[in-house]
Amino acid sequence: MHSARRIATIHIREETDVVTCRQSAKRIAGWLELSQLEQIRFATAVSELARNVYQYAGEGAFHFDLAENATGQLAGLGFEATDHGPGIAAIDQILDGSYVSPTGMGVGLRGAQRLMDDFDIRTSAKGTRIRARKFIYPPRSFPAPAQLNVIREQLQTDGAADPFIELQVRGTELLLTAAELQNKQVELEATNLELENTNKGVVALYSELEKATDEVREASESKSRFFANMTHEIRTPINIVENISKLLLKGVDGPLNPEQHKQVSFISDAASELSELVNELLDISEAESGRIEIVPVRFTLADFIEQLRQFVSALSQRFPVLDWEIAGTTQDVELETDRHRLFQIMRNLIGNAFKYTPSGKVCIRTYLPDEHSIEFLVEDTGVGIAPENHAKVFEEFLRVRSPSQNQIQGTGLGLPLARRLAGLLHGDITLHSELGKGSRFLLKVDRHHGSTAREPVGLDLSGVNILLIDDSEADRYLISRLLQPYHPVIIEAVTAASSIDKLHAVRPDIIFLDLDLPDIAGEDLLESMDWSMHARVLVNTAKPLDEAALERLGRQCRAVLQKSHPDYPEQVLYQVRRLTEEQRDAH
Structure with a gap:
């Protein structure tokens, strides 16, 4: 609202002035052609506040005004009520509805507030001032000065209010309000249905x-x-x-x-x-x-950088026009994380850098930003990635293609997998790239992830009996060749039935047990063994196992080896070494 123009003032000195104040409010609202219900609401709010002025302050005044918006249109009908009484105690509790009075004080004030669209009250020991307004929407043309004079004269010539006539009017208004409420009730019931x-x-x-x-x-x-x-x-x-x-x-x-x-x-x-x-x-x-298992091992950064150098050296043979560089840190540090997964991430990042760099250079750099983490930067001078595609390159099976990249092969799995693995290593991958200006992938992971699994060294299996229960000749051959340099006694069985005699006659020190046997399931054979032998069993399988199966098998054997795991040979040697050392320590 921009400004307000005064229409009339009603002084409240006697009880009949309360009635006059209400009637004036009703006439002004009717003159402005407000709806009948809005007229009643405005007049009721004025009546309640005028009664409060007379009852609690003794006297006061009501000023009625018209609100004008910035464009000069009529936008509201309002009033200002003032008195010099003792003020209103607990005004905040009254207005928020939390005040409870045994005399009912505050009910009229709270009701008037709810009937108006805008309500502001200032009260103190020097008196009270209330400003309230009912909005007129949409705004309409502001009354001309001649029209304002007409309503003013009408209000002045009406004389003193007749309380009995006012009671009749109030009764009619109550009936109208009840009818309106009944209509609202019918509408509410229909809405509820x-x-x-x-x-x-x-x-x-x-x-x-x-x-x-x-x-x-x-x-x-x-x-x-x-x-x-x-x-x-x-x-x-x-x-x-x-x-x-x-x-x-x-x-x-x-x-x-x-x-x-x-x-x-x-x-x-x-x-x-x-x-x-x-x-x-x-x-x-x-x-x-969620079935990826992280296996932390200890290794030095220098050793890992050398592994990357060998990988890049072999990879670069397929990209003879590219230069490459690997830069380690000035100091060597020990890492304790899943080396295989870390190398897998770097292999994907480096492979992408080479594939998407037609000419120029690929650089791999290592940083130690703090004592807890390590960073690997893979930077290239290749085709680059537009900003709107930065998120897309980490979506599975999605490749951002351009006419210059039609000959590049790939599944779109490398970067999504790399980011997932980085998260499992308590890290993340960030990308900075512009189209035509190359790309920078920064991998940051924790230096120390968890417990360590040491690589087997100094393994001696002389005099150790190892039973291989597996119907796959190739799998038995692979284990035999892996263990042969350490001089064990290898015994083979292609079925569960043929293994039973060997189990009782030889009492092997280590048992490799396949779960998919042609005659009896491997788990059933495991359950038939005595418990002293369970601690010697290494379940050796290619079956995908869920968490429940792994937990169940883990209670009945020494370890579960996955034939298809990339580190399968290393895990075989590690488990054999650990089991052998524990048996020798027991003796």
């Missing part, structure tokens, strides 16, 4: 949504199980090809001639690439279901 019907529809909709959500969840879990089972089924033969080709390349069964070495290298490289793809698919599946 509509809301009830709507609520029934909402409940039915929520039920359908819940059912649909359950179906989607079940479908997602079925997809994840199928996905995990299929990738495991694919991984098993790939791992056999990969591991046996590595044994051939190491010359375990004699040196290869140059041509054979070249051929086996091709086999090994192809198996490694295929294994990497399957591993990413399985890791994504495990990350979605």
Whole structure:
């Protein structure tokens, strides 16, 4: 509101002045053509406040005014009530409805406040001033001076109010108000019925949504199980090809001639690439279901940098036009985290940098920002990524393509998996990149993640009896070749039935038990063993196991080994060494 223009003033000195004040309020509201209900509300608010002025202050005045907005239009009808009484105690409690008076004091004031659109009160021991207004919407043309003079003259010539006539008017207004309330009640009942019907529809909709959500969840879990089972089924033969080709390349069964070495290298490289793809698919599946296990080990930063240097050196052979650089820190530090997962993250970041850099340079730098964390920066001078695509590159199966990148192969899994793994290592990956100006991926993780699993050193299995219960000849061969340099006594069984005699006759020191045997399930065979033998069993399986299965098996055996795990050979040697040392210490 911009300003207010005074219409009339009513002085309250006698009780009849309260009636006059109400009648004046009603006439002004009617003159402004407010609705009949709004006229009654305005007049009732004025009447209640005028009665308060007379009752508690003895005398006072009511000033009626018209409110004008900034454009000169009529926007409200208001009044200002003033008195020089003792003021109103507990005014805040009265206005918020929390005040309780045995005489009913404050009820009229609170009611008047609720009947008006704008209400302001100032009270003290020197008196009280109340300003209130009822808005007129939409605003209308402001009355001309001649019209204002007409209403003023009408109010002055009406004379003293007749209380009996006023009572009749009040009775009529009460009937009108009751009729209005009855209409509102009918409308409220209709609205409640509509809301009830709507609520029934909402409940039915929520039920359908819940059912649909359950179906989607079940479908997602079925997809994840199928996905995990299929990738495991694919991984098993790939791992056999990969591991046996590595044994051939190491010359375990004699040196290869140059041509054979070249051929086996091709086999090994192809198996490694295929294994990497399957591993990413399985890791994504495990990350979605929360089954990725972090295995912290201790290693030095210098050793890890050397591992990265060897990887980049081999990778750079496929990108002869690119320069590359790896810079470590000035001091070597010890890390205690999952080395395999850390290398997996860096392999994905570095591989992306090479793939998306047609020419120029790829740099890998290491920083120690504080004593608790470590940072790896992978920077390239490649095609870059537009800001609007920064979040997209971390979405699974999504690749940001451009005409210059059509020949670049990939699944779109590397960066999403890298970020998930970084989170598991208590870290994160941040990206800074502009289109055409290269990219900078910064990996930050904790230096120390958890307990340490030491790599097996100085392993001696002389005189140790090891029973391999597995129907896969390739898997038995792989374990035999892994353990042969440490001179154990290897005993093999291809079925559960053929292993029973060996279990009782030899009482092996270590037992590798496959869960998928052709005659009896591995778990059933495990349960049939005596408890003293359970502590010697290493469950050796390619089956995907959920948390419940791992917990159940963990109570009945020494450890569970996953044949398809990338660190499977290292885990075999570690578990064998730990079990052997514990048995020797016991004796």
